[in-house]
Amino acid sequence: MTTFALLLITGLGLGALYFLIAAGLSLIWGLMRVLNFAHGAFFTVAAYAGWSVARALGGQSPGVQWIAAVAVAIVVGGVFAALTEVVLIRPLYARHVGQVLVTVGLALATIALVQGGFGSDPQRLALPDWMTRTTSVVGANIPNTRLLVIVAALIVFGLLLFFLRRTRFGLIVRAGVENRAMVQALGIDVQRAFTLVFAIGGMAAGLAGMLAGTYYGTIDPGRGTGMLIFAFIVVIIGGLGSVTGSAAAAVVVGELQQFLNFYGATGVGDFSVVLLLAVVLLIRPGGFAGASTA
Amino acid sequence: MNGAGPLLAVRELDVYLAESHVLQGVSFDVRRGGITGLLGRNGVGKTTALRGILGLVPRTGSVLLGGDETINLPTHEIVRRGVAYVPEDRDVFAGLTVAENLRLAERAPAPRYELVYELFPELKQRAAQKGGTLSGGQQQMVALARALLNPDDRILLIDEPTKGLAPLVVRHVVDALRRAADVATILLVEQNLSVAHALVREVIVLDQGRVSFTGEVDELMGDAALARKHLGLAAAGSH
């Protein structure tokens, strides 16, 4: 029972990380029809920026270092994403395949740069004491980092829903995901929302990068790309353009991966997630929240 | 601002969709005030003409709105200059509520909710209902309401508003359009010829992507041979 609870909650933690990456991806795809391969680069660059700042603040307590690192990661992620949209995506507004390709190039170049500058070995992340401890939940000892990640994802989920349901930009994004042309025909310049959506996605990805570093205790250049593929799967299963869909799918994927990797062998869980994607797409090409996809 | 000339002047409008030359050098004027009809058989390019004016499809030529050239402007810019659009498929946002659909359409500081709710009281009742759950007639009301919301709009481009609606709803829409004509110029695409005849004064008829007739509606409908020639057999005998 305690193993079950442990797997359940850590699976939720993994799902939380996927959600943070997938939510932004889903909105970017839903609104702009851009398959953003650079999302993994946002994740990685933000994580390394945060880590560098934490190191630079070596004299402070690990708590201060960590908070500064997270704040920097969020900002760097957002700025990097916004710049990407303005400099690379916007000039290619009519060429959807070109937009995807340019994000591929950016991802390749950025990760290579990070690897060159910091090396491909994982770097340790200094964590405050309480994060290295565990809390007893239903008899199982859950690492506090997992709980932290879950709480963070819930907060971001709430913020995103608030943004989408209660602000004008959110209204524009929701409508734009459904029918971009009609939004334009209502006199609204949807392009202005693009940079904002990219920035939001970048901030979430940056936070994810830092939290993943917290979760695993280290940061490394390859993790962004690895998690990105699973995040893509989450986006497709959850329905392109749907934040709630991404949340639900992230939980499913995280749990599936966690349980099967434990009860099967390492890798079986990952494999099954891929199979799940194939099955879902065969049954329902639009994913779960089919209504949002056009 | 050209007070005396036509509100909308379309000159040599050319639109290619895939490989087909849908509009071939279409030219017409829409006079300020009242309802002008854009008629023609199925597939002649009426919807494309509206979309061309709005820049929703790539086009060449000239479209003057109140004397100002708009051919090089993006869609949202054209709309902001006072053009409202009611598309053939209504394009009501399914995931948004009725109130949100309307709110999204607000462009001016004092949106005309009073007028809109007076014409379509049902919309006030269904304010929290999701667009996707509305009936065809209710969606049409939302689409029309959106177009009537902004007081500064000079011209409304309306595409087949009575399509697929029950006769009672059609009557409601016709009344609404009459009221709308009091506050804005309307360019109305209609397949339903009795509706067209009841509402419009001047008509432009398209045939195979070109303008085949312009003039008064009575002139067209009153002459059975003329009506048949431009509008097809269904036209003859519809008054």
Place this chain on the structure above:
Amino acid sequence: MTRRTRLIALGVVLALCIALPWIGIAIPGLFEGALNAPGTLNLLGLCFVFGALALTYDLVFGYVGLLSFGHALYFATGVYVTAIALTRWHWSLPQALALTAVVSVVLPLALGAICLRMRDIPFAMVTLAFAQAGSILVSQNPFGLTGGEEGLALGSDTLPPALVGVANTHNVYWIALALLLVVYAIAWRAVNSPPGRVWQAIRENERRVGVLGLNPYLYKLGAFVLSAFLASATGVVYLLLQGGANPQVTTADFTLALLVMVVLGGVGTLWGAVLGGIVYEYLDFRLVALSNTPAVQSLPGVLRVPLSEPLFLLGVLFIVLVLFVPGGLGGALERRFKPVRAALGSSAARA
């Protein structure tokens, strides 16, 4: 330049390539050793392999318009199935090749049948997912077959003597050259055949193809299987050149590198893709060598780091190309050498 001049020039280049193992001249800066040195021949062989591989990718992506993110899987099939048969089961080379050929038809047929039920982005994602599954499978080293992270090394007793050893590099080099020519010929024939024209029609407007009474699904599947089969063949030659299998070829990064190659060379032209593959592999190799030179090593970190990472330079080049030269190198050159296209007979329009 007339068509005839172009054909003669190509013939000369081809003759040069064939004769290379006998040419002892060194071109410093371009290659580290003499032209017929094993190192140079090996590099050129790899370039030919990647040229051919890029070509197979161009078939699905450039001609049919299928954005597949999992092409690496089929290349890896050629590499790994052959390697496993040779090293783990001690089969002879012909036997191993036969097995690989069978797998290289059955696998894409099965996977393609599933993937092609979707279009555009969902299709791309499923292909990526399947390739990722393959990558995971390989790294898990099931039954000790794939060698996991370490890969598989071809021992000297697994291959015919003519293909083993540094001294025989020129043999493998010729095989790579032959591969490129054969793959090109097959691709050219396919693209200019009636099914080939249907592929391009599908890329332009799939619905209309359906309206004409043809089943796009079958044509797409056919292209998919053909390109996968050819990719697998290039994988086999790659294995010979490298002397072993490495899990790096199963990664998503690898497929993305293919994407870069094809865009680099020009989507939708056969020779453009070949050019892209050759240039990419050459740059990838040489840039690493360049970054180890004292000149670059002595640069300040800010410059040295980017210049030492070939993927960074290639990524940037890729971005620049997509933004400013969408036709790729092939497109840029084509504008100046239009007759080459006619000479090589590529009949595709720009993507």
